Amino acid sequence: MKTSIESHGETVIIDIQGSFDISEVSTFETRFRTILSDHPGNIALHLRGLNYIDSSGIGSIIRCMNYAIRDGSKLVCYGLNDPVKSVFEITHLNRFVEVLTEDDFCSKYISAC
Numbered sequence: 270m271k272t273s274i275e276s277h278g279e280t281v282i283i284d285i286q287g288s289f290d291i292s293e294v295s296t297f298e299t300r301f302r303t304i305l306s307d308h309p310g311n312i313a314l315h316l317r318g319l320n321y322i323d324s325s326g327i328g329s330i331i332r333c334m335n336y337a338i339r340d341g342s343k344l345v346c347y348g349l350n351d352p353v354k355s356v357f358e359i360t361h362l363n364r365f366v367e368v369l370t371e372d373d374f375c376s377k378y379i380s381a382c
Contacts (some may be wrong), residue, residue: 286318
């Protein structure tokens with residue numbers, strides 16, 4: 270899995286590409302907590318380049334959502350491709366984490382997309 274980070278005012282975007290599985294969870298959550306230590310208003314997971322996520326990756330997103338809530342930040346996901354969107358729907362993760370299209374994310378969180 271490859272991640273990159275961009276800041277846009279109150280919103281930090283974590284772009285995730287590749288596979289999010291058990292081998293990536295510890296590294297991802299450590300990086301997420303480091304980002305959270307700066308107390309951003311919003312953290313967005315850009316998942317357009319994510320081509321595989323297993324139950325460990327789903328669990329990690331749930332843990333990160335809870336870390337964000339405790340810190341007063343909001344976690345959203347956007348740009349999901351169809352296979353990942355299906356996993357979110359089957360696991361009902363989309364009921365707990367706000368899932369947006371790229372256009373909806375830009376209009377709601379970023380002024381210049």
